[in-house]
Amino acid sequence: MDRxxxxxxxxxxxxxxxxxxxxxxxxxxxxxxxxxxxxxxxxGKTTLVNILYxxxxxxxxxxxxxxxxxxxxxxxxxxxxxxxxxxxxxxLVEKHTVLENxxxxxxxxxxxxxxxxxxxxxxxxxxxxxxxVDPDKPIWELSAGEQQRVEIIKALSRNADxxxxxEPTSVLTPQExxxxxxxxxxxxxxxxxxxxxxxxxxxxxxxxxRVMVLRKGQVTGEARIEEVDKGKLAVMMIGRQxxxxxxxxxxxxxxxxxxxxxxxxxxxxxxxxxxGLSLVVRRNEILGIAxxxxxxxxxxxxxxxxxxxxxxxxxxxxxxxLDHADARKAHTLGITHVPExxxxxxxxxxxxxxxxxxLKRHRDEPFSNWIQMNYAVIKDHAGKLVDGFNxxxxxxxxxxxxxxxxxxxxxxxxxxISGGPDLLIAAHPxxxxxxxxxxxxxxxxxxxxxxxGAVLLVSEDLDELFxxxxxxxxxxxxxxxxxxxxxxxxxxxxxxxxxxSTLQEx
Amino acid sequence: xxDIIVSVLTRTIIxxxxxxxATLGEIIAERAGILNLGMEGIMSAGAVTxxxxxxxxxxxxxxxxxxxxVGMLLSSLHGFVCITLRANQVVSGLALTMLGLGISGLxxxxxxxxxxxxxxxxxxxxxxxxxxxxxxxxxxxxxxxYLSVLIGIVIWFLVKHTRMGITxxxxxxxxxxxxxxxxxxxxxxxxxxxxxxxxxxxAGAFLSTAYSGSWNEGMVAGRGWIVIALTIFALWRPGGAFxxxxxxxxxxxxxxxxxxxxxSPNLLAMLPYxxxxxxxxxxxxxxxxxxxxxxxxxxxxxxxxxxR
Numbered sequence: 001m002d003r004x005x006x007x008x009x010x011x012x013x014x015x016x017x018x019x020x021x022x023x024x025x026x027x028x029x030x031x032x033x034x035x036x037x038x039x040x041x042x043x044g045k046t047t048l049v050n051i052l053y054x055x056x057x058x059x060x061x062x063x064x065x066x067x068x069x070x071x072x073x074x075x076x077x078x079x080x081x082x083x084x085x086x087x088x089x090x091x092l093v094e095k096h097t098v099l100e101n102x103x104x105x106x107x108x109x110x111x112x113x114x115x116x117x118x119x120x121x122x123x124x125x126x127x128x129x130x131x132x133v134d135p136d137k138p139i140w141e142l143s144a145g146e147q148q149r150v151e152i153i154k155a156l157s158r159n160a161d162x163x164x165x166x167e168p169t170s171v172l173t174p175q176e177x178x179x180x181x182x183x184x185x186x187x188x189x190x191x192x193x194x195x196x197x198x199x200x201x202x203x204x205x206x207x208x209x210r211v212m213v214l215r216k217g218q219v220t221g222e223a224r225i226e227e228v229d230k231g232k233l234a235v236m237m238i239g240r241q242x243x244x245x246x247x248x249x250x251x252x253x254x255x256x257x258x259x260x261x262x263x264x265x266x267x268x269x270x271x272x273x274x275x276g277l278s279l280v281v282r283r284n285e286i287l288g289i290a291x292x293x294x295x296x297x298x299x300x301x302x303x304x305x306x307x308x309x310x311x312x313x314x315x316x317x318x319x320x321x322l323d324h325a326d327a328r329k330a331h332t333l334g335i336t337h338v339p340e341x342x343x344x345x346x347x348x349x350x351x352x353x354x355x356x357x358x359l360k361r362h363r364d365e366p367f368s369n370w371i372q373m374n375y376a377v378i379k380d381h382a383g384k385l386v387d388g389f390n391x392x393x394x395x396x397x398x399x400x401x402x403x404x405x406x407x408x409x410x411x412x413x414x415x416x417i418s419g420g421p422d423l424l425i426a427a428h429p430x431x432x433x434x435x436x437x438x439x440x441x442x443x444x445x446x447x448x449x450x451x452x453g454a455v456l457l458v459s460e461d462l463d464e465l466f467x468x469x470x471x472x473x474x475x476x477x478x479x480x481x482x483x484x485x486x487x488x489x490x491x492x493x494x495x496x497x498x499x500x501s502t503l504q505e506x
Numbered sequence: 507x508x509d510i511i512v513s514v515l516t517r518t519i520i521x522x523x524x525x526x527x528a529t530l531g532e533i534i535a536e537r538a539g540i541l542n543l544g545m546e547g548i549m550s551a552g553a554v555t556x557x558x559x560x561x562x563x564x565x566x567x568x569x570x571x572x573x574x575x576v577g578m579l580l581s582s583l584h585g586f587v588c589i590t591l592r593a594n595q596v597v598s599g600l601a602l603t604m605l606g607l608g609i610s611g612l613x614x615x616x617x618x619x620x621x622x623x624x625x626x627x628x629x630x631x632x633x634x635x636x637x638x639x640x641x642x643x644x645x646x647x648x649x650x651x652y653l654s655v656l657i658g659i660v661i662w663f664l665v666k667h668t669r670m671g672i673t674x675x676x677x678x679x680x681x682x683x684x685x686x687x688x689x690x691x692x693x694x695x696x697x698x699x700x701x702x703x704x705x706x707x708x709a710g711a712f713l714s715t716a717y718s719g720s721w722n723e724g725m726v727a728g729r730g731w732i733v734i735a736l737t738i739f740a741l742w743r744p745g746g747a748f749x750x751x752x753x754x755x756x757x758x759x760x761x762x763x764x765x766x767x768x769x770s771p772n773l774l775a776m777l778p779y780x781x782x783x784x785x786x787x788x789x790x791x792x793x794x795x796x797x798x799x800x801x802x803x804x805x806x807x808x809x810x811x812x813x814r
Contacts, residue, residue: 075688
């Protein structure tokens with residue numbers, strides 16, 4: 001097959017159950033070009049590239065390579081057509097060497113001693129694109145940057161002309177990122193093209209020739225990179241108008257509940273995620289944290305809820321320091337948590353609804369005494385939650401995994417706020433919920449605030465933050481770029497802060 | 507004294523042979539991520555099938571072939587339950603053991619205690635067999651012994667140095683990565699489990715048509731369980747299977763040799779499991795050991811295609 005001169009996706013639509021992940025998307029990319037694909041989580045970027053890689057099949061629309069329509073039914077088809085994909089989580093066998101990983105499934109590798117014959121090819125590609133990596137090392141000994149180079153070599157060795165990279169820099173150090181961009185520039189000057197998924201505006205400006213912005217499954221903007229700046233990109237990404245806030249009683253915030261000073265936290269990869277961050281949340285107050293995800297929000301939430309050990313700085317809950325990662329202690333001090341990954345961390349899918357309704361409090365009176373669970377009280381409590389929080393469940397005796405996402409979230413929220421916590425940490429509480437459930441969850445959060453609770457709400461959805469919060473802080477690379485109140489700021493200001501400018505500059 | 511040593515070593519090789527064959531089989535299955543605890547049952551079924559076919563046809567080769575087929579058939583059942591239905595591999599494996607033992611009891615009833623007219627012949631290598639001491643130890647065995655060594659070398663080579671081996675290992679380590687490179691993951695798993703089962707059946711046939719030349723219920727006598735331990739002892743490597751099989755075979759022989767001297771055979775029967783624990787302990791204590799010697803990463807986990 002000829003090299004890919006141009007690739008076009010025309011009118012691509014894809015739905016999962018009722019959710020329209022992609023609607024009528026048109027995309028073109030030509031040889032020598034880097035196209036940035038920008039959008040919030042859930043905007044449909046990954047779905048779109050998975051269609052291109054043959055993992056999903058579009059409901060509608062077609063794909064053309066060099067003007068000819070092609071059908072991509074599996075990754076094999078896509079590979080044969082010259083499309084290579086580098087997933088965010090590398091598809092490498094940790095225990096195997098670089099050579100073995102490249103030989104896996106590689107049709108041109110000989111049956112006997114495949115590693116040996118590949119060595120020359122790898123060396124060639126390494127030299128050509130500056131992909132420096134030791135072919136005999138096992139993957140687990142390599143840094144994230146090196147592993148990514150292995151993935152690139154793997155794609156190139158299969159003659160990929162178009163490389164799709166899903167958030168390639170999320171696991172890299174700044175230096176590794178620069179090296180990656182050098183490699184990408186070398187590749188495009190050799191006629192390759194790249195689709196780069198990112199939600200880091202800086203990077204898009206740095207490396208891309210063109211950018212396309214997705215929002216809620218639709219293309220909301222497309223431009224050559226010279227025509228835009230970071231602020232414009234941020235606005236394209238978050239949308240135009242801001243919805244009106246929910247009616248809220250004006251209450252002056254009370255005493256400080258949570259006080260954080262000079263907090264530093266590392267990510268799983270050992271890279272700094274939260275840097276010298278300070279904040280205060282008071283009674284009767286909802287503090288929203290805005291920002292593109294991956295800027296340290298998750299690490300911040302995990303630190304407050306006792307799931308992650310901070311490097312330095314202090315977290316004070318009602319004057320009591322939380323200096324060790326200890327989820328139990330955080331809970332005892334009155335912190336409750338609606339986690340980002342609700343199925344994974346919010347419930348035990350195989351336990352029954354009533355058992356899930358008392359998680360974390362199951363060891364306290366009146367749900368249990370020193371040896372026995374008090375199921376009568378627990379079931380009574382579960383019944384009240386189901387009624388009080390509109391959980392649509394046939395019975396409290398069913399496994400929680402059989403509930404819909406919205407009902408699971410209502411149950412979690414009910415469980416977390418029914419005890420009247422001092423502080424609720426809610427991470428993306430309405431992500432993936434339908435309109436009704438979303439509204440319900442938001443109103444419950446406001447009600448908790450009215451009753452004297454403090455809330456820290458992390459969300460990517462600016463509408464949500466403006467509708468619910470009393471104050472909004474914008475987080476970028478582990479720091480706050482500024483704090484605003486919803487009624488006294490513009491979407492452009494927020495956009496600029498999300499792109500890394502401070503409020504003064506904005 | 508020399509006589510005793512020669513005799514111990516000769517019998518060690520014989521006792522190690524069924525362990526070697528079946529362990530190679532289990533290694534292949536586990537390298538593809540499928541734990542097969544049904545080895546005891548498959549070996550029993552192989553033993554009885556091998557015996558019946560060899561007895562009725564008078565040809566031990568046909569017995570071996572039939573045993574391999576039965577082993578493949580039984581393990582494909584395990585494959586269906588674990589791969590296609592994605593059920594619990596431990597439960598399915600244990601059930602397979604029961605099934606195999608039951609089948610062998612049922613089929614073997616009329617043949618209990620009847621001697622086999624024609625056992626698997628010895629391989630006479632002229633010249634080599636006559637070498638004193640070495641000839642007796644190494645070159646005076648039946649075909650199974652040499653076949654097992656040959657199979658072991660071939661498997662070692664395939665696993666280590668061929669594309670097929672990389673595919674097999676990758677499927678057990680990271681099936682998603684394999685799938686993303688167009689490998690038919692479940693087909694590879696089926697082939698691996700069935701190959702493993704075939705080898706277990708062959709090991710069973712060795713016991714009834716070469717080792718003892720008769721069928722008796724319970725004649726596999728826990729070897730299927732030793733094979734599971736041996737697979738771990740060998741750290742899932744064919745080379746380790748050689749070492750382990752002959753070592754455990756030697757322990758087997760010593761159980762009988764040392765009994766008159768007052769050493770409890772129960773103590774020695776314990777050794778295979780004890781030494782497996784020791785090996786795990788030694789490698790478990792060092793970080794690099796953990797990394798390099800650990801079990802296939804997705805061993806025992808069902809693979810869901812396209813899952814996240």
